Amino acid sequence: MSDIQVQLPDGSSRSLPAGSSALDLAAAIGKRLAKDALAAEVNGELKDLAEPLPADAVVAIVTPGSENGRDVIRHSSAHVLAQAVTRLWPGAHYAIGPAIADGFYYDFELPGHAHFSDDDLGRIDAEMRAIIAEDQPFTRHEYTIDEGLALFKDQPFKVEIINAVAQGANDEEDLGEVSPNAVSTYSNSPAFTDLCRGPHVPSTARLGHFKLTRVAGAYWRGDERRPQLQRIYGTAWESDAALVAHLEFLEQAELRDHRRLGAELDLFSFPTEIGPGLAVFHPKGGTMRRVMEDYSRSRHVDGGYEFVNSPHIAKEDLFNTSGHLQWFAESMYPPMELDGGQKYYLKPMNCPFHVLIFKSRQRSYRELPLRLFEFGSVYRYEKSGVVQGLTRVRGMTQDDAHIFCTREQMPDELASLLTFVLDLLRDFGLNDFYLELSTRPEGKAVGTDQEWTEAESTLAAVALAAGLELVQDPGGGAFYGPKISVQARDAIGRTHQMSTIQLDFQTPQRFEATYIASDNARTQPIMIHRALFGSVERFMAVLIEHYAGNMPTWLSPEQVRVLGVRDDHDAYARYVADALALDGVRIHVDEASEPLGARIRKAKLEKIPYILVVGDDDVDKGTLGVNARGSNDPERGVTLSAFRERLAEEIAVHGSPEAK
RNA sequence: GCCUGGGUAGCUCAGUCGGUAGAGCAACGCAUUCGUAAUGCGUAGGUCAGGAGUUCGAAUCUCCUCCCAGGCUCCA
Numbered sequence: 001m002s003d004i005q006v007q008l009p010d011g012s013s014r015s016l017p018a019g020s021s022a023l024d025l026a027a028a029i030g031k032r033l034a035k036d037a038l039a040a041e042v043n044g045e046l047k048d049l050a051e052p053l054p055a056d057a058v059v060a061i062v063t064p065g066s067e068n069g070r071d072v073i074r075h076s077s078a079h080v081l082a083q084a085v086t087r088l089w090p091g092a093h094y095a096i097g098p099a100i101a102d103g104f105y106y107d108f109e110l111p112g113h114a115h116f117s118d119d120d121l122g123r124i125d126a127e128m129r130a131i132i133a134e135d136q137p138f139t140r141h142e143y144t145i146d147e148g149l150a151l152f153k154d155q156p157f158k159v160e161i162i163n164a165v166a167q168g169a170n171d172e173e174d175l176g177e178v179s180p181n182a183v184s185t186y187s188n189s190p191a192f193t194d195l196c197r198g199p200h201v202p203s204t205a206r207l208g209h210f211k212l213t214r215v216a217g218a219y220w221r222g223d224e225r226r227p228q229l230q231r232i233y234g235t236a237w238e239s240d241a242a243l244v245a246h247l248e249f250l251e252q253a254e255l256r257d258h259r260r261l262g263a264e265l266d267l268f269s270f271p272t273e274i275g276p277g278l279a280v281f282h283p284k285g286g287t288m289r290r291v292m293e294d295y296s297r298s299r300h301v302d303g304g305y306e307f308v309n310s311p312h313i314a315k316e317d318l319f320n321t322s323g324h325l326q327w328f329a330e331s332m333y334p335p336m337e338l339d340g341g342q343k344y345y346l347k348p349m350n351c352p353f354h355v356l357i358f359k360s361r362q363r364s365y366r367e368l369p370l371r372l373f374e375f376g377s378v379y380r381y382e383k384s385g386v387v388q389g390l391t392r393v394r395g396m397t398q399d400d401a402h403i404f405c406t407r408e409q410m411p412d413e414l415a416s417l418l419t420f421v422l423d424l425l426r427d428f429g430l431n432d433f434y435l436e437l438s439t440r441p442e443g444k445a446v447g448t449d450q451e452w453t454e455a456e457s458t459l460a461a462v463a464l465a466a467g468l469e470l471v472q473d474p475g476g477g478a479f480y481g482p483k484i485s486v487q488a489r490d491a492i493g494r495t496h497q498m499s500t501i502q503l504d505f506q507t508p509q510r511f512e513a514t515y516i517a518s519d520n521a522r523t524q525p526i527m528i529h530r531a532l533f534g535s536v537e538r539f540m541a542v543l544i545e546h547y548a549g550n551m552p553t554w555l556s557p558e559q560v561r562v563l564g565v566r567d568d569h570d571a572y573a574r575y576v577a578d579a580l581a582l583d584g585v586r587i588h589v590d591e592a593s594e595p596l597g598a599r600i601r602k603a604k605l606e607k608i609p610y611i612l613v614v615g616d617d618d619v620d621k622g623t624l625g626v627n628a629r630g631s632n633d634p635e636r637g638v639t640l641s642a643f644r645e646r647l648a649e650e651i652a653v654h655g656s657p658e659a660k
Numbered sequence: 661g662c663c664u665g666g667g668u669a670g671c672u673c674a675g676u677c678g679g680u681a682g683a684g685c686a687a688c689g690c691a692u693u694c695g696u697a698a699u700g701c702g703u704a705g706g707u708c709a710g711g712a713g714u715u716c717g718a719a720u721c722u723c724c725u726c727c728c729a730g731g732c733u734c735c736a
Contacts, residue, residue, distance in 0.1 A: 105731095118665060216731030217663025224733045228662060231731070259729095263671080272709080272727050331735085378736090383661055384727095386734060396736070476735095485736090500736065534736040566693045592693065601697035615695050627696055634696050 004055040016053065023049040023202075026061045036063045038206060039072045039199040046072070048140055048199040064206075064238030074099035076138065076201045077128075077210050077236040081106045083192040084127035085232075089114070094194070095157035095220060095229055102246060103210075103235035107218055109157070109227070116215040116230050124232065125212050132208045136188040138200035148183035151193065157220070158195045209243045210236035253492060256548040258541040259389040265549055265606065267540075267557075268390070277387035277394030279537060284557035287586065289536060291555055293375060296399050296424070296533070303420055305373035305401055310353030312377060316343040321510055322352040323446055327479035331380045350376035351504075351529055354402040355511045358525075363515040368525060369405035369413050375536070376400045390541035391496075397536045403528040404508070406517070410526050414462040414501065421486055421499045421532050422466075427654060428543060429552060430498070432489035434469035438476030445479050446506045455503040456482045480506040481529075490546040498539065502529040550629060553609040554651045560587040561603045565615035567592040572619045576612060576640060583648060600627065610647070 003015045006025060016025060022040030026033045026049070039062040040047050042054070046068060053059060062068045078097035081104070086092050089110050097106030110116070143151060145166045152158035162183055186200055187193040201207065211234060218231040237243040254260070262268045267285030270278065281289055300307075316335060319325045324332065328348055335343035347353070354372045363370070377397045386392055405413050422433060437460055440452045463470045463484050477483050483502035487495045504527040508514075517523040533539035543551065553559050560580060564573040573589045580587050590599045596613065603611045613625035617637070624643055627634040 115663070214730060215664050218732045219662080222733070224662075228732075230663075233731075270728090276727070380735085383734065385661065385663095385732085388729090392735070398736070497736070531736065538736060563696085565695050568693080595692085595694055595699055596696065597694085598698050599696095604697055611696080613696055617695085625695070632696095636695085 004053065004057075006053055006056070007058045009058075009060045018055075019052050021050050021052055022047065022059060022061060025053065025059060029061070033061055033063070037061045038064055038069050038201050041068060046199050048138075049202055051140075051199075065242075070236075070238060071099045072199060072201055073207060073209075073238060074104040074236045075196075076204070077207050077234060078104040078106045079138070079186065079188060079192075079194055079196070079200065080128050080131050080204055080207060081124065081212075081232060081234060082108070082194060083131055083188065084124050086192060087127055087131075088120075088123060093155055093157055096161075097194075103213070103233060105218075105231050105233045107157075107220070107229040107231045109229050116232065118215060121212045121215065121232070128210070128212075129208065131188075132204045134189070135203050135205040137203045138186050138188045138198075140198055140200075141185050141187065141193075143183050143185065145183060148185070148195070151185070152195060155195075161195065207236070209238065209240050210234050211243065211247070249492070253494070256492070256545045257389075258391075258544040261544050261549040262390070265557075267544075275394070276384065277382055277392070279390060279393060279395070285540070287557040288540060288551065288555055292428075292533070292536065292540065293399075295427070299420075299424055299427075300373050300401070303371070305371040308354065308357050308372045308374050310347075310350060310357075310374060310376060312379070313344045313346055314352070316345060318352050318356075319345055322349075322355075322507060323479060323510060324348060324352070327444060327446070331382065333379055333381045346379040347376075348378050348380050350374060350378060350398065350400045351402055351507055351527070352511075354400075355507055355513055355527070358402075358404050359511060359513050363404075363525075365406060365515055365517045365523070368515060369403050369409055371401055371403045373399075373401040390537040393535075393537055396538070398531045399533045399536060400529070400531050403530070404513075404515075404525040405528065406515075406523070407526055410503075410528075411458060411462065413528065414458065414503075415465060417501060417528065417530060418462060418466050418484070421501070421530075424532050425486065425488060425498060428539075428555075429654070430488040430490070430542075430546065434471060434487050434489075434495075435463045435466065436471045436473045436476075436485045436487055436497075437463055438473040438478075438483045438485065440482060441475050441477055441479065445477070446510075447480070451505045452482065455505060459484050459501075459503055478502055478504075478529075480504045483529075488542070490542065491548070494545075496538075496542045498534050498542065499532045500530065500534065503527075504529055549607050551607070551609075552654055553647070554654050556586070556607075556609050558586050558588060558606070558608050559651070560585055560610040560612060560647070561608050562587065562589045562612045562614065563596060563599050563603070564589075564592045565596055565613060569614050569616075569619060573612075573614050576614060576624065579640060580644060580647070583644065585647060585651075604629070612643070 002018050004018050005013050005015055007013045014025065014028065016028065022042065023034065023037060026037040037049055039049055041060040041062055042057050046062065062072060064073065075098065078099065082094045082097055085108055086094065091111040093109040095107040095109065097104065145162060148162050149159060152162065183195060184197055185193050186196045186198055188204055213233045213235055216231045216233065217228045219228050220226040235243065235246055237246060262285065265284060266282050267288065268279050268281045271280060274280065316325070332348050333346045335345050337343055357372055358370065375397050377395065379395050382392060382394050387394060403413060439456050445452070459482055481502050481504040483500050485497050486499040488498050489495050507527050508524045513525060514522040515525055562573040562577050564570040570589065570591050577587045577589045590603065600611060607629060609629045611627040613627060618624055623637045623639050625634055625636050626638045626643060
């Protein structure tokens with residue numbers, strides 16, 4: 001028997017008898033590796049351990065702690081979930097069950113269109129653990145299309161998948177388990193076979209560090225016109241330690257949830273009397289908003305923006321001209337009728353108003369780029385199931401601007417705009433970004449192919465030049481143009497969509513907005529839509545979660561609280577507060593009606609950046625005790641002037657907040 | 661909009677078999693005067709989300725509506 005050569009990740013090569021599998025390779029390398037091995041990456045593709053290796057292959061053994069290893073574990077866990085459900089609900093149809101970030105899911109249709117309830121999770125979990133204890137091997141088989149159709153004749157979703165590929169439809173879908181002439185399956189017992197490309201762990205015994213998390217409805221193939229299936233989500237890991245760490249991460253994320261902190265810190269609320277997705281900002285949240293908006297305004301002044309204002313409602317015709325009633329109507333509140341049948345709509349966007357400001361008189365090329373800025377409140381009738389805290393609301397304020405420029409100015413304008421955006425976000429303490437390019441939405445767009453192509457390639461070039469990671473989002477653009485959105489990663493690694501920059505050739509055309517060019521010709525400007533916060537509400541939510549409520553001093557609603565040790569120190573406390581208030585510091589005195597410890601605790605729970613404690617020594621010497629947020633080590637004897645300087649400097653440079 | 665779960669005092673929650681509402685914290689009052697994360701005592705606080713039904717009797721069982729959470733679809 002001749003040998004084959006394989007190359008390992010470290011560059012070395014090994015010689016193995018022909019027909020050897022990746023498991024044989026692992027065993028040849030070491031006992032420990034053979035025990036850990038879950039699958040193999042062969043010439044860049046994930047394969048089962050048991051599969052014979054081709055000659056001259058580049059092979060990496062996939063072990064549990066790696067990303068590939070986790071994917072295999074999660075995918076295999078999904079199979080075990082499906083097997084458990086078919087055991088408990090004989091006749092259940094199973095659809096798809098992939099690995100996802102941190103876990104897996106599987107979609108089912110239960111006999112009689114029954115639904116899972118939360119209580120079912122415990123039974124399914126127990127059944128999965130029984131299957132895992134049975135140590136069932138995963139074995140791969142390949143069949144012809146016809147054999148595959150016969151094998152899954154009782155599984156309509158599998159039949160649909162096989163047929164779709166066999167007929168060459170859906171070429172955009174990644175269905176590696178079916179190729180035009182063969183289907184592959186995995187059986188982990190004679191009683192359960194699934195259509196699957198693999199690979200899988202060698203045996204169910206390699207699984208078990210999982211938790212079923214929730215049940216949900218999910219449309220077949222993500223299409224709301226197709227039947228809704230029953231989905232079960234789970235998380236799965238290579239060890240109990242990793243599982244526990246993940247569950248703890250989820251708990252941490254919950255502690256910094258802006259909805260929870262918004263109530264705890266008395267920032268905002270959603271009174272049911274007002275309606276879903278409609279927030280009120282309390283004094284503290286209102287202060288935070290004001291500071292954010294004021295800072296944004298001053299940056300926009302520096303950035304060459306003009307400030308404008310527009311009303312919240314407008315006549316039907318405006319939104320016909322803009323195209324909103326044609327393309328965006330389902331997100332708009334129904335009209336109100338007045339003045340004998342005239343319909344008025346709440347505005348879902350500010351752009352039509354800004355175009356009218358542009359059009360209010362003749363414009364010259366000398367005025368361009370013209371940048372019109374407004375904190376514009378818009379209303380969108382979001383479907384009832386999608387509103388969520390401040391991140392998805394029905395009434396919001398956008399830090400919205402529309403830039404009118406010439407075609408020639410467009411690339412430079414976009415490039416400087418991107419710099420402007422990133423600088424502003426950095427000033428708020430967000431530092432980790434990537435860009436997403438959203439292109440023409442299928443079947444829901446105005447304008448010619450050529451215009452879209454030009455807009456998309458211009459945006460792509462600017463994004464590329466920014467040197468940030470660029471992710472494609474095909475079909476994600478607005479109806480009037482493609483967009484770049486800036487995604488920010490927060491302190492615990494989650495990403496949030498922040499700023500959007502959209503190119504628009506259509507709106508100026510629809511409104512017949514023109515300027516007089518240097519050659520005296522009436523010319524259509526390009527319009528750039530951009531919102532840097534996205535919405536003030538969402539931006540605040542992201543900041544609250546990023547900082548876990550510990551807002552940097554410049555953004556904190558209350559920056560300093562002064563506590564007298566005894567009530568005969570209150571006068572000095574008020575003197576200190578008055579002095580700092582003259583600098584514009586947001587400061588309060590908590591008078592000594594309760595014990596000092598209780599007042600300190602209260603201030604700490606409110607996440608106030610600085611607590612000043614003043615007693616006999618301080619009254620004598622004109623000093624303060626400074627207890628900074630995040631510190632367990634209060635300073636004593638700090639002079640008022642020293643603290644005053646330090647605070648002013650921190651606020652001026654926006655400080656260095658403890659984000660973690 | 662669809663699927664699952666939930667809604668009891670300002671907040672967090674208990675409330676057994678259907679028998680008429682309870683705790684802690686917060687609030688308020690009085691006392692306490694204190695040097696870095698909870699002083700003591702007392703008082704008040706509820707149309708059990710709303711409505712309808714079953715029942716002698718409903719926080720509890722049934723139905724409808726509203727709202728919230730997690731998903732799906734959608735999105736700033």
